[in-house]
Amino acid sequence: MSDLYERLKAYEGAPAVSGRGRDPVNVAMIRHWCEAMGDTSPAYAGEDPVAPATMLQAWTLGGLTGGAGDRSAAYAELLALLDGAGCTGVVATDCEQEYVRPLRPGDVITFDAVIESVSPRKATGLGTGHFVTTRTEIRAGGELVGSHRFRVLKYAPEPPPAREERPLRPRPVVNRDNAGFWDGVAAHRLLIQRCEACGTLRFPWLPGCGCCGCARWTAVEASGAGTVHSYVVMHHPPVPAFDPPYAVGLIELAEGVRMISNITGAEPGRIRIGMPVSVEFVRVDEGLELPLFRVREGCEAAGS
Numbered sequence: 001m002s003d004l005y006e007r008l009k010a011y012e013g014a015p016a017v018s019g020r021g022r023d024p025v026n027v028a029m030i031r032h033w034c035e036a037m038g039d040t041s042p043a044y045a046g047e048d049p050v051a052p053a054t055m056l057q058a059w060t061l062g063g064l065t066g067g068a069g070d071r072s073a074a075y076a077e078l079l080a081l082l083d084g085a086g087c088t089g090v091v092a093t094d095c096e097q098e099y100v101r102p103l104r105p106g107d108v109i110t111f112d113a114v115i116e117s118v119s120p121r122k123a124t125g126l127g128t129g130h131f132v133t134t135r136t137e138i139r140a141g142g143e144l145v146g147s148h149r150f151r152v153l154k155y156a157p158e159p160p161p162a163r164e165e166r167p168l169r170p171r172p173v174v175n176r177d178n179a180g181f182w183d184g185v186a187a188h189r190l191l192i193q194r195c196e197a198c199g200t201l202r203f204p205w206l207p208g209c210g211c212c213g214c215a216r217w218t219a220v221e222a223s224g225a226g227t228v229h230s231y232v233v234m235h236h237p238p239v240p241a242f243d244p245p246y247a248v249g250l251i252e253l254a255e256g257v258r259m260i261s262n263i264t265g266a267e268p269g270r271i272r273i274g275m276p277v278s279v280e281f282v283r284v285d286e287g288l289e290l291p292l293f294r295v296r297e298g299c300e301a302a303g304s
């Protein structure tokens with residue numbers, strides 16, 4: 001056993017956090033929880049509701065400003081020891097709960113957590129580290145109502161492996177509903193759909209008409225001319241295969257439908273809403289050709 005692990009193990013059984021629920025169990029928080037979860041069970045509403053069992057931990061949380069519980073000196077030392085050993089990353093891994101009796105509005109909660117276990121150093125996808133498990137007992141009026149075991153991994157973050165090759169752009173998802181569009185791209189034709197019943201043009205490709213529901217359609221070739229309806233310039237977060245800054249536009253085609261793609265041919269900072277653009281088919285890597293929209297000649301400074 002390593003020195004560090006021996007020191008970590010010494011904290012097993014020590015107190016972690018203890019405190020008192022910020023609010024007694026109450027109808028408003030139960031209602032908000034059920035709305036967020038989409039749980040319409042009558043047990044949680046009406047004259048004599050109970051709290052959903054899975055809300056157990058919610059009653060122990062302090063909210064944005066904290067303040068529901070006090071972390072023990074032992075727990076703070078354990079976490080500092082792990083930080084000092086390079087395990088500065090933390091991720092929650094799992095939680096097990098046991099319910100003794102339902103909580104009801106008016107119940108006042110107290111809770112006590114102990115450091116149940118610290119694992120030996122393990123290798124994980126995030127890096128090597130130690131799993132720290134705490135076990136919290138929750139009481140109402142001194143009576144045990146439930147417990148939960150909560151496990152976190154304190155790990156030493158590893159930089160992602162260096163890539164020799166530039167990563168490829170994400171691949172489009174081609175399915176039987178939109179395969180015709182990608183067949184068009186391969187032939188350098190920008191294809192949109194026209195409903196055979198009402199004539200409405202549509203994009204992206206869908207199996208039925210959004211106006212009349214008709215499932216019959218014809219592919220028609222768009223001219224490729226359009227204008228910038230809206231756009232964003234991406235600086236952050238970094239996405240592999242893309243070099244920021246780059247522009248992503250919502251292009252309104254001359255035919256009236258809108259399409260999202262990159263805007264090329266102008267400094268991202270000079271792109272403006274309303275700029276005229278034309279489609280160009282660009283091979284972005286060996287296996288992928290995409291319709292991008294290039295700002296039309298002489299329009300680079302339009303609107304600026």
Ligand code: ZN
Binds near residue numbers: 199214
């Ligand atoms: Zn239609």
